[in-house]
Amino acid sequence: MVGGSEQRQADYRVIIVQILVIIFLWINMLLTVTFFKKQSFHTSARYLLFALVLLSDSFLLVVTDILLVLSFFRVVMQVWLCIIVSIVVFLYNMVTPITLAAMTLERYVAICMPLRHAELCSTRSTVHCILIIHGISSIPCIVILSVFFASVSLGVFTQNMVCSVEMFILYTWHSDLRSAVSQFFFLIMCIVIIFSYYKIMKAAKAASGENKKSTQRGLRTVSLHAFQLLLCLIQLWCPFIEAAVLNINLILYVNVRYFNYIMFFLAPRCLSSLIYGLRDETFFLALKSSFRFGLQKSTDSDAKKRGLGLTVSVCNTS
Template sequence: MADNNSEAGGETVYIRKDERLIIVQFLVLIFLCINVLLIVTICSKAHFYTTMRYMLFGVTVLSDSLILIMSDILVILNHFNVTMNIAFCVCIYITLVVFAFVTPVTLTAMTLERYVAICKPLRHGELCSTRSALHCILIIHSLSSVPCIIVLSNFFATAPFSLYSQHRLCLMGIFVLLRWQDDVKLAVYQCYFLIMSATICFSYVKIMKVAKDASGEDKKSTRRGLRTLVLHSFQLLLCLIHLWCPFIENAVLQINFKLYIDIRFFDYIMFYLAPRCLSPLIYGLRDKKVYLALKQNALFGFHRPNVQNSI
């Protein structure tokens, strides 16, 4: 990264970077506090950690929390130009990339769970049991590991051994040494983007058909499921756009460095932090069971809710 003092108005740029760092710390702290409260809530009642949709929700919260912590550490280190060994950076990269995919893949699985619950209610108990949820979580993490394996395999195949002993800023771009590696990475990301988008569209269309044919309480329940699916879709869209951000940022970097810094900050807030605050909105506020249990934990047990209501 270029030295800020070499830029025109370098001191002003540095002050702006300090302000942005403070904003990021403030947002990360808020989201982490909310996520910790959600994790405690999910672990506090057997209904939550034995029901598939809440188990998957817990996976997204844990994944988001880990991403927030590790990405924030990298932001701080890069802000102060702290370098690290490439081998250690590889370990951080593996964790960040795997869990960056865990959230959108889990959201896709949650969408399919809503599809089964609404369109195939008689098979929901069989397909969405606790055992099935555990298998699903294993599959989610396996699928999320594939892009990381592909990128790092290309990196290990071309990187000289001397590179692993070097100390550099830990940026994700250092794992792409050749142009074709960037193309492979883009192709893999596009593949995931298309598959997850197609799954969302399929589920939405099927649930829409059921919503038209339903009546009474079934229609009301279906509409709630449809609204949940729309929120999942928006959250998933932000996560998927994040997969494209590195390619956009690299293109901007070739044109204007200052614009690159601005876009990078915007992408981090909009497509990295923002999706991590939507999970609490979808399940922490809209789901009555989670909301009441969350309220009880937030009030340290002084509030005794009746949790017979559902979403």
């Protein structure tokens, strides 16, 4: 009886996760479509990096949700295929926080070095920056997989297992190494954000009039990036909390892990991007215009259908 109750609870949780993923993906898709519809966004470093966050988070949501469903139904796959999928998870799990640090530096250049902003944050430079972000994001992935490859035999790669990123943690020191690498990266990103905030705050004190308002907006933007990075950092600490809870109670461990997944993985991948998009006046106006256009198009289509139906009705009466 207890087993059946726990199974139903697990079913409900998976359904809730699917609903949340669909909602979050829909919001991210709406923001992404808005970016691609506005030509001026394609030449701005700020919006190009914002689009990278949207695409990265959406891609990560899809892949991790597929892994969740496969794990729930105990679907196995060969280890080599799981490694390919996990590379994507490891890579794009780091892309978002590193991109946030890059967006913070872009705001620092725009406010503290306005005369060089066009040169340093050109479209070409931003594309190079995106490639560098992916290169840096791949370092933790390379470290984790290199340690895993060195610790297992070749026969493991043809075995069938339920795919999970935890399968790469064979020893306690593997977990410690992964944590140390991630913590180092987040420390660097925190230093970047603190440095940028300090410099922008100094510029805000020295500015006046319209420049002061612009600088204050820059400070709020950097603060938002710091909050987004904090959520990513909490996600990094979740495995330690879950490991401690696992030693206390298995059911509590399942509940804590479910809570962490929704609060510190799913929600930040959408809500922070949505808040950022709504705070930006230019992007918000483009989003509102796109939404209105969609509603107007739907209304016009319905009106045409009603008009056509009325015409057919009049003809039949005649």
